[in-house]
Amino acid sequence: MTHTVLVTGVGRHIGARVAAVLAADPGIRVIGVDTVPPTSPERDGRDGGAQLRDSLEFVHVDLRSPDITRVIAACDIDTVVHMSLLSGPALSRSAMKEHNVIGTLQLLAACQRSDTVRRVVVRSSTVVYGSSPLDPAVFTESSEPAEPPTSGYGKDTVEVEGFVRGFARRRPDVAVTTLRFANLMGPGVDSPLTRFFTQPVLPTVLGFDPRLQFIHEDDAVEVLRRTATEDHPGTFNAAGDGVLLLSQCVRRAGRPTLPVPGPAFRLLGELARGLDQVDYSPEQVALMSHGRAVDSSRLVAELGWTFAYDTAAAYADFLRSRGLTSNLPLAVVDALAGLVR
Amino acid sequence: MKELLAFVRRRVSGDYEVDEFGYDPELTDTVLLELLRPLYRHWFRVETSGLEHVPADGALIVANHSGTLPLDALMLQVCLHDEAHRAVRLLAADLVYRLPTLSHLSRKFGHTLACPEDADRLLRKGELVGVFPEGFKGVGKPFTHRYRLQRFGRGGFVSTAMRAGVPIVPCAIVGAEEIYPKIGDFTLLARMLGLPYLPMTPFFPWLGAFGLIPLPSKWLIEFGEPIKTTPSDADDPMTVFNLTDQVRETLQHQLDALRERRGPAFHR
Structure with a gap:
């Protein structure tokens, strides 16, 4: 029996990779939707970009419009993988909110009307937990955040998860999986956080050293592939084991830091946002102050599979792929050690 | 010297591990405990007893809190590290995690926010968790109320220990009351x-x-006999309340006896 999988957000790196890995399975027909066609393949050499374009049926759909209903009805879709949430800051806030929230509503409405959809997988994020000094050190799926996000991507994600829960209640016959991913890290990932780490000088919030957690892109793709091809209903955290402190990250990258007081950090962010470079939204400032860690053991138990990379390994792979291997402070220490000896 | 260089190299390159709570054992052992040890040994001349009551795996250490600044918590950490060879994981007030610098140092030194989730997680990993149920009411009480245990919150720590099925070890700390006598x-x-x-x-x-x-008062730290808990009763408010009362009473008796044994605070 062949499956027909609808993948949203194929215009972006991770969406394209998931679509490719699903399309490689002869039993699966993949229909990709987005407002832009899948990214050019130079970076995705190992997935075979040309091959992807052949095996993937790309449909140009703006999720905010009801066109998606027709796509789902016309193609006998049985599985929907929704990965098109935008975290900014490329779009204006209102456009981003509309894309995330209205887009999800349209998609879920289409799924609800469909007789063929049997499985829905939604890529969410650990931003739903917010980041505050009142939170437990490690979130499980049932933890209630002390201060839920009230703006931006975090708020959108919370709303989207709300819609998804509502959908799951109305259509108990559909297996609904919500995956809360930590920050993606890896050679092909281009996110506000990866851009943050490739800056020549890293601004940090003075007096804070947050715990950060990453998931390697290969692991994220594998989690999405598995949940798209088997029923794993429920909500799951997905993050590499362990944490890295921001100070450890910058030391491992050998980068200089510029500690700035919290309010100044935000101001700097406003300036940088104009340059469309890095994300210094209030959620990002909170993350850079208080950090966040989640427990992914439920997902590991559900899938019967473990991540190939822990947080530290995912970060190391990212550094390697970006050539961030020269470490000046370390070279100085080694030179001094040589003198002493 | 070679060791020091290796240490500096590891720190500069970020080549060390922290656990999911942010605990950095290397930094704690080589910096914090080294700094606190002279205070512990020579200033407060801490003497310990009842170390045989500290279990080899998960347990909740319940101690009295005093001294205006929480030096008693840090001395307990030195005590358990040096005398029992255990890294105690202290539960701290949320105020600590709102303050710059203190928030990340506290995590690096193995402490975490006093909430049931964190305590439960640590206890189930077999860690030794230290809690001060009196909180600010204890550490900030006036000098005239010294050695009088304050209210023990809502007994949340007791139900956490019960759920995790770990024993509660009462720990009396005598001497911290006199370090900063709070008169106003x-x-x-x-x-x-x-x-x-x-x-x-x-x-x-x-x-x-x-x-x-801090004034150089003489300190005694004593661990009492562990109080066993059973997970089945964790949801019964009456059982939790009674056990909380029992722990508090035991600790008050222990505190009175230990204070008697010490004698005057600034003797010798």
């Missing part, structure tokens, strides 16, 4: 700064920074 409180200023209290001692703020030198 700048209530208004404290409220403006968002602090639970701003103490006045015979030396602070009158002598400025010198007023922050």
Whole structure:
């Protein structure tokens, strides 16, 4: 029996990779939707970009419009993988909110009307937990955040998860999986956080050293592939084991830091946002102050599979792929050690 | 020297591990404990007893809290590290995690926020968790109330220990009450700064920074017999309440006996 999988957000790196890995399975027909066609393949050499374009049926759909209903009805879709949430800051806030929230509503409405959809997988994020000094050190799926996000991507994600829960209640016959991913890290990932780490000088919030957690892109793709091809209903955290402190990250990258007081950090962010470079939204400032860690053991138990990379390994792979291997402070220490000896 | 260089190299390259709570054992052992040890050994001359009551795996250490600044918590950490070879994971007030610098140092030194989730997680990993149920009411009480246990919150720590099925070890700390005798409180200023209290001692703020030198009282730390818990009763409020009361009473008796044994605070 062949499956027909609808993948949203194929215009972006991770969406394209998931679509490719699903399309490689002869039993699966993949229909990709987005407002832009899948990214050019130079970076995705190992997935075979040309091959992807052949095996993937790309449909140009703006999720905010009801066109998606027709796509789902016309193609006998049985599985929907929704990965098109935008975290900014490329779009204006209102456009981003509309894309995330209205887009999800349209998609879920289409799924609800469909007789063929049997499985829905939604890529969410650990931003739903917010980041505050009142939170437990490690979130499980049932933890209630002390201060839920009230703006931006975090708020959108919370709303989207709300819609998804509502959908799951109305259509108990559909297996609904919500995956809360930590920050993606890896050679092909281009996110506000990866851009943050490739800056020549890293601004940090003075007096804070947050715990950060990453998931390697290969692991994220594998989690999405598995949940798209088997029923794993429920909500799951997905993050590499362990944490890295921001100070450890910058030391491992050998980068200089510029500690700035919290309010100044935000101001700097406003300036940088104009340059469309890095994300210094209030959620990002909170993350850079208080950090966040989640427990992914439920997902590991559900899938019967473990991540190939822990947080530290995912970060190391990212550094390697970006050539961030020269470490000046370390070279100085080694030179001094040589003198002493 | 070689060791020091290797240490500096590891720190500079970020080549060390922290656990999911942010605990950095290397930094704690090589920096914090080294700094605290002279205070522990020579200033407060801490003597310990009942170390045989500290279990080899998960347990909840319940201690009295006093001294205006929580030096008793840090001395307990040195005590368990040096005498019992255990890294105690202390539960701290949320105020600590709102403050710059203190928030990340506290995590690096193995402490975490006092909430049931964190305590439960640590206990199930077999860690030794230290809690001060009196909280600010204990550490910030006036000198005239010394060695009188304050209210024990809602007994949340007891139900956490019960759920995790670990014993509760009462721990009496004598000596911390005298380090900064609190004789007054700048209530208004404290409220403006968002602090639970701003103490006045015979030396602070009158002598400025010198007023922050703790008085060299004689300290005794004693671990009492572990109190067993059973997970089945964790949801019964009456059982939790009774056990909380039992722990509090045991600790008060232990405290009185230990204070008697010590004698005058500034003798020798």
